[in-house]
Amino acid sequence: MGEETNPAARPVAVFDSGLGGLTVVRQLLDRTPGEDIVYLGDSARVPYGTKSPETVRRFALQDAAFLLRFDPKALVVACNSASAVALEALRAMAPVEVIDVVAPAAAKAVEMAAGRPIGVIGTEATIASGAHRRAIESLDAAAELLAAAAPLLVPIVEEGRGQDDPIVLSVLTDYLRGLQRARPGVLILGCTHYPLLARAIAKLMGPETQLLDPGLAAAERVEAYLRQNGWLNPRPRGKLRCFSTDNADRFARLARRFLGRAVDQVEWVSVEEVMDASRGVANR
Amino acid sequence: MGEETNPAARPVAVFDSGLGGLTVVRQLLDRTPGEDIVYLGDSARVPYGTKSPETVRRFALQDAAFLLRFDPKALVVACNSASAVALEALRAMAPVEVIDVVAPAAAKAVEMAAGRPIGVIGTEATIASGAHRRAIESLDAAAELLAAAAPLLVPIVEEGRGQDDPIVLSVLTDYLRGLQRARPGVLILGCTHYPLLARAIAKLMGPETQLLDPGLAAAERVEAYLRQNGWLNPRPRGKLRCFSTDNADRFARLARRFLGRAVDQVEWVSVEEVMDASRGVANR
Numbered sequence: 092m093g094e095e096t097n098p099a100a101r102p103v104a105v106f107d108s109g110l111g112g113l114t115v116v117r118q119l120l121d122r123t124p125g126e127d128i129v130y131l132g133d134s135a136r137v138p139y140g141t142k143s144p145e146t147v148r149r150f151a152l153q154d155a156a157f158l159l160r161f162d163p164k165a166l167v168v169a170c171n172s173a174s175a176v177a178l179e180a181l182r183a184m185a186p187v188e189v190i191d192v193v194a195p196a197a198a199k200a201v202e203m204a205a206g207r208p209i210g211v212i213g214t215e216a217t218i219a220s221g222a223h224r225r226a227i228e229s230l231d232a233a234a235e236l237l238a239a240a241a242p243l244l245v246p247i248v249e250e251g252r253g254q255d256d257p258i259v260l261s262v263l264t265d266y267l268r269g270l271q272r273a274r275p276g277v278l279i280l281g282c283t284h285y286p287l288l289a290r291a292i293a294k295l296m297g298p299e300t301q302l303l304d305p306g307l308a309a310a311e312r313v314e315a316y317l318r319q320n321g322w323l324n325p326r327p328r329g330k331l332r333c334f335s336t337d338n339a340d341r342f343a344r345l346a347r348r349f350l351g352r353a354v355d356q357v358e359w360v361s362v363e364e365v366m367d368a369s370r371g372v373a374n375r
Numbered sequence: 376m377g378e379e380t381n382p383a384a385r386p387v388a389v390f391d392s393g394l395g396g397l398t399v400v401r402q403l404l405d406r407t408p409g410e411d412i413v414y415l416g417d418s419a420r421v422p423y424g425t426k427s428p429e430t431v432r433r434f435a436l437q438d439a440a441f442l443l444r445f446d447p448k449a450l451v452v453a454c455n456s457a458s459a460v461a462l463e464a465l466r467a468m469a470p471v472e473v474i475d476v477v478a479p480a481a482a483k484a485v486e487m488a489a490g491r492p493i494g495v496i497g498t499e500a501t502i503a504s505g506a507h508r509r510a511i512e513s514l515d516a517a518a519e520l521l522a523a524a525a526p527l528l529v530p531i532v533e534e535g536r537g538q539d540d541p542i543v544l545s546v547l548t549d550y551l552r553g554l555q556r557a558r559p560g561v562l563i564l565g566c567t568h569y570p571l572l573a574r575a576i577a578k579l580m581g582p583e584t585q586l587l588d589p590g591l592a593a594a595e596r597v598e599a600y601l602r603q604n605g606w607l608n609p610r611p612r613g614k615l616r617c618f619s620t621d622n623a624d625r626f627a628r629l630a631r632r633f634l635g636r637a638v639d640q641v642e643w644v645s646v647e648e649v650m651d652a653s654r655g656v657a658n659r
Contacts, residue, residue, distance in 0.1 A: 135430045136420045141533065143622035146419045149646075243542075246530045249425065258527075258545055265542060338427035362433075366647065 096162065098322045102127035102332075103313060104163035106154040109137035110342065111245070111283030112169030113349035115192065116331065118310035119167070120350075123317065125324035127332070129161045134337035135362050138245055140214020140282065144176040147216060151177035153369040155185055157334075157360070160368060164322055165190055165313060171281045171305065172214050175222035188316055192283075193217075195312040196305035197226035200277045201234060203301055207276030208235040210300070212266065214282055215240045223281060237273050241266040241282075248284040251348075254291040263288065267295050279303045287348065333357040336365060380446065382606045386411035386616075387597060388447035390438040393421035394626065395529070395567030396453030397633035399476065400615065402594035403451070404634075407601065409608035411616070413445045418621035419646050422529055424498020424566065428460040431500060435461035437653040439469055441618075441644070444652060447471060448606050449597060455565045455589065456498050459506035472600055476567075477501075479596040480589035481510035484561045485518060487585055491560030492519040494584070496550060498566050499524045507565060521557050525550040525566075532568040535632075538575040547572065551579050563587045571632065617641040620649060 103119065103126045105112055110132055119128060131154050133139075139147045151173040155166060165188045168174045168181060174191035182189050200209045211223045218240040227234050243262050252259050270278065278300050280286055286304045293302055317323045331354060335342035339357040346354045387403065387410045389396055394416055403412060415438050417423075423431045435457040439450060449472045452458045452465060458475035466473050484493045495507045502524040511518050527546050536543050554562065562584050564570055570588045577586055601607045615638060619626035623641040630638045 135426060135434075137425075141421075141530075142419060143625055146621045150419075242534045243527065243530055246425075246527055250526050258542070258549060261542055261545060337430045341427055363650065366650070 098164050098320070099324050101162055101164040102129045103165050103167060104129050104131075104158035104161060105167040105169050106131040106133070106151075106158055106173075107169040107283055108132070108139035108150075108172070109134045110345055110349050113346055113354075114283045114286045114304070115167065115169035115306035115309055117349070117351050118304070118306040119313060120331070122310040122314045123323065125326040125329050126317075127324070127329040129158060129163065130331065130333045131158055131360070131365070132333065132335045132342060133362075133365070134335045134342060136336065138214070139170055140172040140216045140245065141242065142216060144216065144220065147172055148177040148180050152180055152184055153365050155181055156369040157365045159185060159187075163187055165316060167309060167313060168192065169283055169306070169309070171283065172216040175217045175220035190309055190312050190316065192305040192309045193222045193281075194226050195308035196279050196281070196303060197223055198230060199308040200279050200303055201227060201230045203303065204234070204276040208237060208273050210237045210239075210270045210273065210275035210278040211281045212239050212241045212244075212270070212278065212285065214245065215242055217281055223279065237270055237275060239266055239270055244288065245282060245284045248287050254288055259288065259291060263291055263295055267292070271296060275300050277301050277303050279305060281305065283349075331355050334360045336360060336362050382448050382604070383608050385446055385448040386413045387449050387451060388413050388415075388442035388445060389451040389453050390415040390417070390435075390442055390457075391453040391567055392416070392423040392434075392456070393418045394629055394633050397630055397638075398567045398570045398588070399451065399453035399590035399593055401633070401635050402588070402590040403597060404615070406594040406598045407607065409610040409613050410601075411608070411613040413442060413447065414615065414617045415442055415644070415649070416617065416619045416626060417646075417649070418619045418626055420620065422498070423454055424456040424500045424529065425526065426500060428500065428504065431456055432461040432464050436464055436468055437649050439465050440653040441649045443469060443471075449474060449600060451593060451597060452476065453567055453590070453593070455567065456500040459501045459504035474593055474596050474600065476589040476593045477506045477565075478510050479592035480563050480565070480587060481507055482514060483592040484563050484587055485511060485514045487587065488518070488560040492521060492557050494521045494523075494554045494557065494559035494562040495565045496523050496525045496528075496554070496562065496569065498529065499526050501565055507563065521554055521559060523550055523554055528572065529566065529568045532571050538572055543572065543575060547575055547579055551576070555580060559584050561585050561587050563589060565589065567633075615639050618644045620644055620646050
């Protein structure tokens with residue numbers, strides 16, 4: 092695959108359950124601005140974080156199979172829930188480097204915490220998986236991790252509530268109570284939606300706790316991988332091509348909040364086509 | 376289809392995006408206890424209420440096609456969002472009576488309101504569709520309708536928060552503010568999850584507003600249809616067979632809160648199989 096194409100010219104593929112992964116793309120645009128990015132948001136089946144590991148794994152494999160058609164030089168799993176439960180299956184299936192958002196965040200958190208406790212908030216699926224715990228303990232067996240599921244934060248962000256909304260503040264206060272008491276050195280924002288609440292979370296956690304956006308950690312990992320292989324695209328600015336399994340106009344309208352700027356192009360792709368891509372891979 | 380089967384013995388089919396439709400099944404078990412019920416909860420793709428009309432329509436047609444395999448005597452669209460945007464397509468496709476949750480609720484609301492304003496709360500998709508407005512205006516052109524989208528209520532119920540939880544109360548207060556001022560005679564709980572918050576909603580709306588569970592209105596419609604055709608199953612108690620596109624154990628565990636009792640049996644069915652059922656119908 093791609094043997095005749097200059098690897099630098101090949102795109103970086105990114106997927107998420109919906110729009111949230113655009114916060115990861117935002118970090119990629121900062122760190123690796125020359126890359127062409129192909130993004131798939133599975134908005135028709137969003138969210139993944141409330142579903143069983145088996146279902147998330149199936150959907151993630153389908154999303155990846157669809158993106159492999161674009162012959163990417165790397166595949167970024169921008170969804171924390173998919174990173175937490177599907178990474179092994181994705182690595183077994185994809186013929187390219189797979190970069191997730193859990194392991195890079197765990198490594199960066201251990202470094203930033205410098206021995207102080209580490210906190211993580213995420214969806215039900217992410218927290219129940221224990222993926223952050225395993226990743227952190229493999230790096231520092233003595234690390235103290237405090238994890239909290241925060242299921243309402245995704246719908247709250249998707250509803251468009253601001254960071255000063257009293258409901259946002261009372262929900263955050265409820266979820267962060269235990270973490271505040273532990274005074275962690277770092278708090279991993281373990282869901283792509285949470286960076287949009289970073290200011291409110293920082294205020295509640297206080298100045299002793301640094302917030303960590305896994306999108307940044309993943310983008311650094313992508314940059315290091317491409318640089319190491321001589322595959323960085325040297326152009327000043329690449330193209331961002333987005334696919335959504337739900338209505339493309341809605342995706343385009345909401346995307347700006349996650350990406351920090353308008354998206355160039357959004358195309359609709361049916362869930363059927365995404366699933367058929369996966370059947371194709373299975374039959375190969 | 377079903378020409379050789381005694382219609383009374385055929386099941387009633389019910390679908391929803393997830394577990395919520397079990398509040399409709401609960402009303403059916405009260406009104407038509409002798410019926411066998413086949414239920415499909417599309418938990419792998421839940422929710423529908425945040426998605427585009429096109430996507431909800433596609434999913435609803437697939438769900439219906441799957442259930443038609445069981446040769447039902449009636450098909451109940453327990454999902455308000457699917458009722459709001461997919462009813463016409465479902466009626467065009469299904470060779471049996473299709474009973475939704477919007478029209479029966481609208482008719483009952485007009486009757487109960489007796490000229491006072493009517494309120495409705497629902498998902499984004501349901502409220503944006505204007506389906507309640509159209510249904511109510513067709514019955515009473517002078518009726519005053521106040522509609523409010525309440526997107527956080529579904530995830531709040533699914534998180535398992537109780538009706539006395541301060542966050543539940545502040546979210547409800549936020550959504551109901553405009554409705555409280557209008558003092559409607561009836562408030563339609565236009566999403567299958569909302570009956571689980573009925574006590575808190577009733578308290579906020581005050582004694583002048585009666586709450587209407589569309590599941591009850593739909594169950595009355597089903598009973599009337601079966602009775603009229605001589606198709607009521609005379610047995611004292613039928614069987615409830617549930618299918619979930621996500622993990623069956625999780626469905627069974629959470630079902631009790633919606634149904635008011637344990638479910639007898641839950642089977643997993645893959646999204647692929649549900650979609651293939653629809654392809655089969657399209658090719659017929």
